[in-house]
Amino acid sequence: AAGGSFYEKIGGRATFETLVRRFYDGVQHDPVLWPMYPAHDLEGAIQRLTMFLEQYWGGPGTYSEQRGHPRLRMRHVPFKINPDARDRWLQHMRAAQDTLELSPLDDATLWGYFDRAATAMLNTFEE
Ligand code: HEM
Numbered sequence: 001a002a003g004g005s006f007y008e009k010i011g012g013r014a015t016f017e018t019l020v021r022r023f024y025d026g027v028q029h030d031p032v033l034w035p036m037y038p039a040h041d042l043e044g045a046i047q048r049l050t051m052f053l054e055q056y057w058g059g060p061g062t063y064s065e066q067r068g069h070p071r072l073r074m075r076h077v078p079f080k081i082n083p084d085a086r087d088r089w090l091q092h093m094r095a096a097q098d099t100l101e102l103s104p105l106d107d108a109t110l111w112g113y114f115d116r117a118a119t120a121m122l123n124t125f126e127e
Contacts (some may be wrong), residue, residue: 005058010106013054019096020050026092036079042083056113076121083125086118093118 007016024046027033037045050069051063063070079085093114102110 006106006109007054007057007059008056009098010102010110011072012059013050015100016054016057016059017050019044019100020053022096022099023049023092025090026095030092032085033092036085072117073121073123077123079123079127081121081123082127083122084127086122087092089121090114090118121125 024042027037028029028042048063048067050074051060051066055061055063097107097110097114100107
């Protein structure tokens with residue numbers, strides 16, 4: 001609805017898909033992160049993250065229809081997410097988010113979430 005969700009405010013599906021595709025352009029060149037991702041299913045990974053984010057921000061609930069409850073921390077347990085991995089993930093997301101040229105308030109809203117969510121995903125302090 002007009003004036004509704006943050007999802008719609010910043011441009012809906014097109015904005016989130018652009019964000020995630022640009023994020024993965026960075027991840028694909030990251031020697032620490034890229035080995036964690038299923039290279040054979042990059043398109044699938046792009047769709048999963050895009051669907052999750054659009055659902056989180058008030059768009060369609062397709063993510064949960066297809067994947068069930070997000071339980072993101074649990075889903076990330078198989079990956080070694082130490083502070084270095086977290087920082088790299090955030091660096092690629094920051095670069096991708098910069099290309100969206102959001103208003104300062106919208107930028108801070110989205111970034112504050114990513115920063116907290118990425119820290120919540122930490123599951124080891126091993127180097
Ligand atoms: C999935 C790594 C943070 C959301 C994945 C996958 C990897 C990964 C390797 C599997 C790719 C796939 O098959 O979909 C990481 C690392 C992070 C991180 C290293 C560093 C902190 C985050 C954050 C979010 C997030 C902050 C949310 C804001 C997701 C989602 C999926 C996913 C929605 C797909 C889950 C599913 O339905 O299977 N992540 N991630 N991740 N990640 Fe992350």
